[in-house]
Amino acid sequence: MNVFRAISEEVLESLGTSGAGLSSKEAARRLAEYGPNAVERIRGKPLHKRAIETLTHLLALLLWFAAAIAFIGHLIEPNLGMATLGYAIVGVILVNGLFAFWQEFRAERTLAELAKLLPSQVKVVRGESVATVPGDELVPGDVILLGQGDMVPADCRLIEAFALRVSNATVTGEAMPIDRSAAPSDASDILRSTNALLAGTSVLAGDGVAVVFATGSHTEFGKIARLAQSGTEVRSPLLNEVASLSRVIAVLAFGLGLAFFAIGFEAGLSIWQASMFGIGTIVANVPEGLLPTITLTLAMGARRMARRKVLVRHLPAAETLGSVTVICTDKTGTLTENRMAIRELFLSRTLAPAYPADLKPEVNKADRRLCEVARWCQTVQRAKDGGWLGDPMEMALVEMAGRAGLASASVQLVSEIPFDADRKRMSTLHETVEGRAMYTKGAPETVIPLCTDLEANKGVAPLTRKLRQRLKEAEEAFAKKGLRVLALAYRRLEPEAPLPTSEVGLVFLGLVAFEDPPREGVAEAVRSARQAGIKIVIATGDHPDTTIAIGRQIGLVREEEMPQVVTGERLHDLSDSQLRTALDAPCPIFARLAADQKLRIVRALRAKGHVTAVTGHGVNDAPALKEADIGIAMGRTGSDVARAAADMVLVDDNFVSIVDGIEEGRAVFDNVRKFLTYVLTSNVAEFVPYLAFVLFGIPLPLTIIQILAVDLGTDLLPALALGAEKPHPDIMARPPRPRTERLLDHRLLLRAYGFLGLFEAAAGMTAYSFVLWQGGWAFGEPLAAHAALYLQATTACLVAIVLLQIVNVFLCRDERISLFAQTSLGNPLIFVGIAFEIGMILAVVYTQPGNALFGTAPLGWQAWLFVGPFAAAMLVSEEARKWIARSRSSRKPSEKG
Secondary structure (H helix, E strand, O other), rough: OOOOOOOHHHHHHHHHOOOOOOOOHHHHHHHHHHHHOOOOOOOOOOOHHHHHOOOOOHHHHHHHHHHHHHHHHHHHHHHHOOHHHHHHHHHHHHHHHHHHHHHHHHHHHHHHHHOOOOOOOOEEEEEEEEEEEHHHHHOOOOOOEEEEOEOOOOOOEEEEEEEEEOOOOHHHOOOOEEOOOOOOOOOOOOOOOOOEEEEEEEEEEEEEEEEEEHHHHHHHHHHHHHHHHOOOOOHHHHHHHHHHHHHHHHHHHHHHHHHHHHHHHHHOOOOHHHHHHHHHHHHHHHOOOHHHHHHHHHHHHHHHHOOOOOOOOOOOHHHHHHHOOOEEOOOOOOEEEEEEEEEEEHHHOOOOOOOOOOOOOOOOHHHHHHHHHHHOOOEEEOOOOOOOOOHHHHHHHHHHHHOOOOOOOEEEEEEEEEEOOOOOEEEEEEOOOOOOHHHHHHHHHHHHHHHEEEEOOOOOEEEHHHHHHHHHHHHHHOOOOOOOOEEEEEEEOOOOOOOOOOOEEEEEEEEEEEEEEEEOOOOHHHHHHOOOOEEEEEOOOOOOHHHHHHHHHOOOOOOOOOOOOHHHHHHHHOHHHHHHHHHHOOEEEEEEOOOHHHHHHHHHHOOOOOEEEEEEEOHHHHHHHHHHOEEEEEOOOOHHHHHHHHEEEEEEOOHHHHHHHHHHHHHHHHHHHHHHHHHHHHHHHHHHHHHHHHOOOOOOOOOOHHHHHHHHOOOOOHHHHHHHOOOOHHHOOOOOOOOOOOOOHHHHHHHHHHHHHHHHHHHHHHHHHHHHHHHOOOOOOOOOOOOOOHHHHHHHHHHHHHHHHHHHHHHOOOOOOOOOOOOEEEEEHOOOOHHHHHHHHHHHHHHHHHHHOOOOOOHHHHHHOOOHHHHHHHHHHHHHHHHHHHHHHHHHHHHHO
16 A cells, blocks of 8 residues: 555554554564664674775785895894884884774764664654653554654654644755645655655654654665665775875885895895895885875875865865866755745835845834734744744744844734645734734735735735736746745734634735855855866755756856756656766756665766765765765764765865865875875985995995885975975866876876986985995995994985985975975975984984994085085976976967967
């Protein structure tokens, strides 16, 4: 049986219950059969398996291998300091694994948040008496009582309703309050049925008695929860790039390590010496600080976003937002404020539209009468916080009356005819200082036919056919703007007269047009997003006309164009290819959507190659938020479910913050490229000494522990400083970066390995040779690993690399702009990093613990000065390269023309 098409008695009978409810014994039996009224949990991968996976990816396995060999080497030759190397590598693995595990663990919170939306206690009729039971003990057949402010605990069919209005926004996205009655409905599905109440929604006004027909995962709420859990976790573009980069580096490093192990063994080294040599090659080619630096850079980007009201829950999302090509946005609570506000009035005394701000305490008598009806013909109640509780439209009427000086009570309610979904109006009888009056408000099509007169500037005038046509035209004009309209009227009664049984002979006062107003700054945000090459798609559960009107107000839809609108019913009939074609429209609008349909739109956008950001606030948005490349939930008006499923939360619910976040996200990707260039440059200088050792048979110019001193010591803070660079001024004038753009491309490799790195390698090897030459060493002579001259020579190589890295940090701030055209004070962290780098290298060279740990020895001033010309040559050469790059770029437009 269709529960919403049958009459109440048939529904009760089909569920094996009655108006007296179930007995306690029967309720217990059904609870055992159907299970608790709770969201079913889909069993996922155990957390311990996820933790193991974060520690066993390709780059981690390579580092585990290097650490194991280091510890074995320490057991065989303790004096090489390999244990320190092993512990450092293990620390890198654990830090990166902990970060990755946290990203996996966050998904487990979504289900816990889902349960919070369902009420913990419910009033149930059990054996003809009312009892309060836990919400999770409800079963099909239970008869429940609901009133204003209650949350609906399960899917129910109304059997009695008294002026009942509900908000389905959390499930369907419908912004407007919805009338509900107990009469049978001929709707096509439960979401559009006028007698169904959905789990997770709220009662705005009135009272009702309903019978439960679905609980737990069988409710519409439960189905959405299941979608939210089963959605695909989308890996961020940056993490994909890092994974690809890790594979390249792992294969290169491991291959070179094996090759150099074989070369060393063939050159006469012992198997363990050759192993250490192979490990040194691996360590020299693996930027151990890369993943920690990326993690910290994302964290700093997230912190900057937080200052701009964007809370990042999933760190890679800080960069993903910068890659977005499409924003698929909800309307209610995202583009709008999710509240009803009066936009325009059509007053009887002027028969012309007016703004509600025009109403002041000294308003015209007719306007004041309209405000009296607005203030007293309503059912709102005072909330504990001093605000209003009830129907959002009625709250807007009360606020308007308050602005007109009617905040204090001056009338007494005598009786009322409550709102009814069939009559679409309500009336109240009041005792006023002028006598008794009946105030009426409702849909214009039900109120205006009952009016015989209208109140004008000079008393009451007949409501002629011509004037009625004028009112109809005004109503249609409001409807075209996507506004919801109420008509207000009144009737004077004799003293002590009872409330009439029907509202006839009314005096028309005016039309009130409501809207869910756009958020402040949204229009500017839309313009900025479009300038940045980002497409905006509206996907909402609200009415198409309302959505188009909002689109026009925020500049998303031009006044002269008619946007392509696809309703949920039409979308149901579209094939995937037709949906993709619809998404090619300049501003596609999808209205009256179900939760799974918004999810389908997101999947279609991803199939078209878009990096998609989805905004939302309700339970119905959770599956799409989770499926998207980046889900953005509202912080103030959003549900806990949406926030738990999202990657980031707008603290102020302001669409402007999304654009701010995109700017910061784009800066994150640029900054990762900057510090990647920086850290890869030193890899060349770290690898060449091993190459020279094999090819020329000289003592090893740089030890493994000294390589680690650079990668995880001196380089770390300057790299982080590059990760904290502010967005470039023109960053939002660029189109989104294409998916094909690699983090590690040929330009970056050529610049780091084939240009800047060669200067550092030359400086390091020359400084090493200079110290050996000064000490009288001749080519081919043996040199003990602990000899003072050898320690000084390797120290000179290390110092040369660090000093050129200090110059390099300034060169890497921008790929094309000259160092001398940049604002040095724009990033004070650069100088903090350099100070740390200088302090650390001095400690390594001139302190006893530093000498002991890193195998160094104090240097004379000559070795430091020797490096100066190399640093100058590196600076001048890079400035020349940037000048050439800028010149070529400036010539391109003219060449094309």
